[in-house]
Amino acid sequence: MTQLPKTIEEAIEQAKLATKAALADGYGRLQVELQFQELKMLPVAEQFIPAFEDWGSQLRVYFPDAGSAALARRDWGEKPYTMRGIRDLNAEIQPEDQLILFVEPSSVEVPEVERLCQVALDRPVVLLNPRMEDIVTIGIGLAGRQLRERFLNLFLSCYYLQPLQSAVVFRAYPSGWQVWVEQTPEADFTLVSETPEKPVGDALDRILAAAGDAPDSEILPRKKGFLASMQEFLRALSQ
Secondary structure (H helix, E strand, O other): OOOOOOOHHHHHHHHHHHHHHHHHOOOOEEEEEEOOOOOOHHHHHHHHHHHHHHHHHHEEEEEOOHHHHHHHHHHHOOOOOEEEEOOOOOOOOOOOOOEEEEEOOEHHHHHHHHHHHHHHOOOOEEEEOOEOOOHHHHOOOHHHHHHHHHOHHHOEEEEEEEEOOOEEEEEEOOOOEEEEEEOOOOOOEEEEEEEOOOOOHHHHHHHHHHOOOOOOOOOOOOOOHHHHHHHHHHHHHHO
């Protein structure tokens, strides 16, 4: 069983392993989710993507815009794979591209991401920290539900890390969905639940209540222990 990570760096390493394991098992639509609002994705992507550099020129990496792609090309140096903004004129998937990776696509990019995934056909696609479910953009009615059923729900969350006030929702493929709870401020987090499906809403509240924790769905990390080290790393990324 994968243990709860103690740092963002460790989480990224776990995400690499989980993604590669899911790809090896034949899953073709994957997403990695690190649910920290402060997280800057270029440094994370710089650490995550090397796990797939053995794909060489068969790897294609998309960024939300041309500026992010240009910044990555400048800061990361020469790479064997292609980096493009999602709306670049030369952004189309090529026949030699065999693994497609999107870095932090937002709800604004949903039409282009969906179109490129259709072009990719059965070639694997990985979404790194997608932000595509903004209800302001995709809606909460029929249109939003159809988008989820048609496209968003096709993606397996192979790695997921969401800190709550005194708990963490965690998934690292092939393990199930876990809830870890901080029993006391001085104690480590304890695994209290593992389920095949992601615990949300009332289901998550019941798990937390049974563990003696008040229902809480806010993404609000505490600044101590496991979450303190996460916050320190996030502050470093922000400088």
